[in-house]
Amino acid sequence: MNSRITPVLAALAAFLNAGPASAASDLRAEIAADLPGLMATYREMHAHPELSFQEVKSAARLAAAARQAGFEVTEKVGHTGIVAVLRNGAGPTVLIRADMDGLPVIEQTGLPYASKERGTSTAGVESGIMHACGHDTHMTAWIEVARLMAAHKAEWTGTLVMIGQPAEELGEGALAMLADGLYTRFPKPSVTLAFHDSADLPSGVVGIVQGYALANSDSVEITVKGVGGHGAYPQATKDPIVLGSAIVMRLQTLISRERSPFEPAVITVGSFHAGAKHNVIPDEARLQLTVRSFSDESRKGLLDGIRRVVAGEAMASGMPQDRMPVVTVADRYTRATYNTPDYTARVADGLRAQLGADRVANTPPVMAGEDFGEFRRADPDHIVSTILWVGGRPAAELDAAKREGRTLPSLHSPFWAPEADKVIATAAEALAVTAMRAMAKEG
Numbered sequence: 001m002n003s004r005i006t007p008v009l010a011a012l013a014a015f016l017n018a019g020p021a022s023a024a025s026d027l028r029a030e031i032a033a034d035l036p037g038l039m040a041t042y043r044e045m046h047a048h049p050e051l052s053f054q055e056v057k058s059a060a061r062l063a064a065a066a067r068q069a070g071f072e073v074t075e076k077v078g079h080t081g082i083v084a085v086l087r088n089g090a091g092p093t094v095l096i097r098a099d100m101d102g103l104p105v106i107e108q109t110g111l112p113y114a115s116k117e118r119g120t121s122t123a124g125v126e127s128g129i130m131h132a133c134g135h136d137t138h139m140t141a142w143i144e145v146a147r148l149m150a151a152h153k154a155e156w157t158g159t160l161v162m163i164g165q166p167a168e169e170l171g172e173g174a175l176a177m178l179a180d181g182l183y184t185r186f187p188k189p190s191v192t193l194a195f196h197d198s199a200d201l202p203s204g205v206v207g208i209v210q211g212y213a214l215a216n217s218d219s220v221e222i223t224v225k226g227v228g229g230h231g232a233y234p235q236a237t238k239d240p241i242v243l244g245s246a247i248v249m250r251l252q253t254l255i256s257r258e259r260s261p262f263e264p265a266v267i268t269v270g271s272f273h274a275g276a277k278h279n280v281i282p283d284e285a286r287l288q289l290t291v292r293s294f295s296d297e298s299r300k301g302l303l304d305g306i307r308r309v310v311a312g313e314a315m316a317s318g319m320p321q322d323r324m325p326v327v328t329v330a331d332r333y334t335r336a337t338y339n340t341p342d343y344t345a346r347v348a349d350g351l352r353a354q355l356g357a358d359r360v361a362n363t364p365p366v367m368a369g370e371d372f373g374e375f376r377r378a379d380p381d382h383i384v385s386t387i388l389w390v391g392g393r394p395a396a397e398l399d400a401a402k403r404e405g406r407t408l409p410s411l412h413s414p415f416w417a418p419e420a421d422k423v424i425a426t427a428a429e430a431l432a433v434t435a436m437r438a439m440a441k442e443g
Helices: 003-016 024-047 056-069 135-151 173-179 240-251 296-316 341-355 371-377 395-404 420-438
Strands: 072-077 081-088 093-099 118-120 126-128 158-165 191-202 206-208 211-214 216-225 266-274 284-293 326-329 337-339 360-362 384-393
Touching: 024 056, 024 135, 024 420, 056 072, 056 081, 056 135, 056 158, 081 135, 081 173, 093 135, 093 371, 093 420, 135 158, 135 191, 135 420, 158 173, 173 371, 191 206, 191 371, 191 395, 191 420, 206 341, 216 240, 216 296, 240 266, 240 284, 240 296, 284 296, 296 326, 337 341, 337 371, 337 384, 341 360, 341 384, 341 420, 371 384, 384 395, 384 420
Parallel strands: 093 158, 093 191, 191 384, 206 360
Antiparallel strands: 072 081, 081 158, 118 126, 206 384, 211 337, 216 284, 216 326, 266 284
């Protein structure tokens, strides 16, 4: 951890080491009373998801709820994002994020409120739309946190900034909000908080990761050029399929032979397209890769290694210089999300005190991508951050699947249907109590 953020932690220590705010024990009962209305909101949002940078109705719903709770609300920050500010005296500034976008997925859950929406993405693809990543639970819990924090202003002091972020699924929404003045037009936080629903944890269990929580995510394309010809006369060609296959196999050694076993990384070739007929050797093959890593150094090593492997295999194949493969790394990528270790450990202690030790679990980092980390990266010397996992799978279902060796639907699956009431209630309680601890009044 960067030692320069130690003053930030020191300034927060009095708040973080304090017991839960006096009203924290009442939160669960308040959430339970609000849950019927929250579930109606959730079902409405689930039935009407919106694609990235098109979250107009979702943003309006969050904005209206925040205004009703007494926040100052600004809309259209970073295209469709919203910023809600609640000032409550001197003290830390805490930011709480919910992401709003759905996915271009045709829902197959069979729920009575399943989405039937369709739309066209920014890439021009028309499809069904589904909250297959659970952002509808995120928004619903966000609404409840706003209400709880406003109702308990007597228990905390400082400034609360709650944001509805667009385009998390593109990895672009956080940067869009920052570029639109999130930290200059509005109070700049010393703490950033968020949660994500989980298909791997029992419902109502909070998962904690210290350090890297989610990965760098890069998209890479390799265009393998060859010399095409008749499949019966391969000696007269330079076969891009053979070269592409050699590249695919060799790429795996970047993980198995060049990375430490204690430094996780992934290179997956998700697409390999070449040729159109059984007896024609094509003159080109195209590969598409996803590359996952955690540290910036690991990311650079993998991308440099891909370029080296591609060039080396082409040379070994006798490819002429004017037919060398081309490696293209997408400019847009999602950087790793990092949970400040000391701060996250204190958050975990507070949640164990609030929820019970059996409902807080240490979980490993995952190779999925998430742009929440950009809110810390914008000023890593002065901002501490954590994103929580909140389980959405009934424990009995998880146990049965493990016992029977079955694979259950994951996030982004058309069949993913979290136990939404448990996710919303747990997340609202966890975020509210964590924010109240960070801004608790002394004495």
